[in-house]
Amino acid sequence: MLPLEKEHITNIAYDTVIFGFTGDKLKILILEYQNSGLFALPGGFIRRDENLYDAVKRGVRERTGLDKIHLEQFHTFGKKNRDSSYPFKKIAAGKGYPITSDHWVLDRFITVGYYALIDYNQVKPTPDKFSDSIAWHSIDKLPPLMIDHEEIVQKAIEAIRNDLGKKPIGTNLLPKKFTMKELQKVYEIILNKEFRRTTFQRKMLSLDFLKRHEKLYTGAANKAPYLYSFDESKEGKE
Amino acid sequence: MLPLEKEHITNIAYDTVIFGFTGDKLKILILEYQNSGLFALPGGFIRRDENLYDAVKRGVRERTGLDKIHLEQFHTFGKKNRDSSYPFKKIAAGKGYPITSDHWVLDRFITVGYYALIDYNQVKPTPDKFSDSIAWHSIDKLPPLMIDHEEIVQKAIEAIRNDLGKKPIGTNLLPKKFTMKELQKVYEIILNKEFRRTTFQRKMLSLDFLKRHEKLYTGAANKAPYLYSFDESKEGKE
DNA sequence: TATTATTGTATCAAATTGATACAATAACAA
DNA sequence: TTGTTATTGTATCAATTTGATACAATAATA
Structure with missing residues (x-):
């Protein structure tokens, strides 16, 4: 079933750029939606009774199994044409879910970008119910990502570059x-x-x-x- | 009249920390709501057909008369208890506007923080229709601000500190x-x-x-x- | 015991920053 | 005109940091 409107706040979501270091390359987790051939960053909606930060943390925990992770907000993306109607319609159609054109998940969405730093070897990537797969991709060889997710990745890289030396980046990427x-x-x-x-x-x-x-x-x-x-x-x- | 729901996206707003340099002190613009004794940062809602950035730009232009200003997004605030129901009820009551308890502006709001840098001497601070006054306040002597606006100011100062040397901060604060x-x-x-x-x-x-x-x-x-x-x-x- | 590919430090030169000195003003007063 | 005073612009030399190179100390293996 699609997420329920009454449980979430509308028009706003989050996306996470989850970084891991293989000892040689920086990689991020990318998921592929079922029945759509679409690649995307792990993201989600915010429950009405949930802090933004906690929503992101929950999303990362569900996908990586890790609870103690370094999470940092870096930018919020608010272009007027930002919506996920194409992927959501495709997913709904593929799963046989009914979806009307005024469904709240098809509306315009502003998304808050967070990056997470995790110890690559500690993670078991776990797909959610809408995605086939979730897998590591080297940041210099990403598949084409949906909507503005490539821009989000670029901003995340800039942010971690900026934070290196100010926040404990190394600590969290290394064992x-x-x-x-x-x-x-x-x-x-x-x-x-x-x-x-x-x-x-x-x-x-x-x-x-x-x-x-x-x-x-x-x-x-x-x-x-x-x-x-x-x-x-x-x-x-x- | 209060802003209309159908024209705006819900649950999300912006607030601006507008910095000016007097030659001696860093000051920011603070407005005081009518009939409420409440001090707040200049903020606003986002129209459905408007980019987030353009909404903020419009807000700054309306309050300062300036069009070419340096605007930089710095943080998004998403605590679950963030809402403006107290100030909005007070304003509506003072103005005699009817407002029901399920009005959209009373709901939970996530706000995107922007800072603006302007040439102090070029500005004519202009109150909007909900505020009595808008005035410069030295950042080390602010009145008590509503909701989490003091935290927003602190984050803005950290952000400009961080950006000094990377972005043209001096250029925009000085004549x-x-x-x-x-x-x-x-x-x-x-x-x-x-x-x-x-x-x-x-x-x-x-x-x-x-x-x-x-x-x-x-x-x-x-x-x-x-x-x-x-x-x-x-x-x-x- | 020699060989090879690192690793950990020392060394000296080059560049940057810290601390101080001092000559060059711009107005004003004598 | 000539002192006087409060800056301002640079020079100078010491101290610190960084760049470049050298080299001794390993850890396996032949």
């Missing part, structure tokens, strides 16, 4: 313990800029928010790197 | 020509941090986006400072 090389890769991908290994390491260490742990022996025939974690007693410095 | 001292004051107030005069001047000049003009003779018994303007051929560097 608890990570190598300096992995941290550098996160910075390079987000800022789209390469760093000199020695300068990067010196700078990060001088900022004094990393805790050094044991070495990581991978079996490679060379010097093993140290593992680091973010020192929570020194937050907000990253 | 066409200004002295280095005025520019420094803008930076100091926004960042809440003092700068050394000589270092600030050297840094600004080295960034190569200022054009030097004639000197400003004020009658003061000391060396006259140069006037500067932002060099539009070198934008985006500020």
Whole structure:
């Protein structure tokens, strides 16, 4: 069944850009609607008795199984021609749901964009009842997305670029313990800029928010790197 | 008359934090509703056939008379208890408008926050039909604002702090020509941090986006400072 | 024990910023 | 005209940060 009007506030929705880091690439979760061949960001409606933030959190939890995630609002999209009538009609038709042309989900929608940062290896992507699949896609190789979702992704990337260094971006994309090389890769991908290994390491260490742990022996025939974690007693410095 | 439901999209509105620089203080425009003693940010509803951005622009134009203004969206506020039923009932009662308890303007509202930067001296603040007065208030001495408008102001200040150096903040708060001292004051107030005069001047000049003009003779018994303007051929560097 | 591909730091040069000094005014008063 | 005073614009040198390079210290493996 389609979502009920009386339970939700109308004309406003949210969409989430859920980032994960594979150790090599930044990826985001994209879902494909059933019977439509349409790719979209995971999004949803806001219940009348629910804070906007909680609605987004619920949506991310349902799709990833994760509860503690870093969520950050970045932009609200309000062009007058923003509506989902094409995809919703297609979905409804495919499922055999009745839908009238004045149904509230077909109306104009303003959407609030959030980005989420999660540990890629902890996630089990789970499709919702309207989507066939939900899967990771590299940000430099996305399928064509519906409505303005490509613009939303671009704004999300700009936002995380802007927040890197101000908010704990690295912490949330990386596992608890990570190598300096992995941290550098996160910075390079987000800022789209390469760093000199020695300068990067010196700078990060001088900022004094990393805790050094044991070495990581991978079996490679060379010097093993140290593992680091973010020192929570020194937050907000990253 | 109250705004009509059929002309607007429901549950969503905007509020604007309009900044002006007096040469000494950062101020924002606050309006006071008639018959209510309530202070609020200038805001409004979005017409069904209007882009969100255009709605905000229209609102700022109506209140300031200015058309070319720097508008920047910064955050959307979506707590579940956000509504304007108290002020709207008070206004309607004062004006003798009939209003039923299920009127759309009394429902829950999500609001999109924008900040505007304008040249303080170019503005004629103009009250709208629901407000007695609209006036400049220094950001460090605001009256108590309704609902969550104080939080909105705080977020706006954080946003402009964050954007300083990335977006043309100075350009839009200062008149066409200004002295280095005025520019420094803008930076100091926004960042809440003092700068050394000589270092600030050297840094600004080295960034190569200022054009030097004639000197400003004020009658003061000391060396006259140069006037500067932002060099539009070198934008985006500020 | 030699070989190879890293990793962690040291070192020195280059660039940026901090701190201070000082000459060059613009009005006014003597 | 010549001091006087409060700025303003730059120069100067020290301190800090960043860029570039070198090199010793590994971790497997031959």
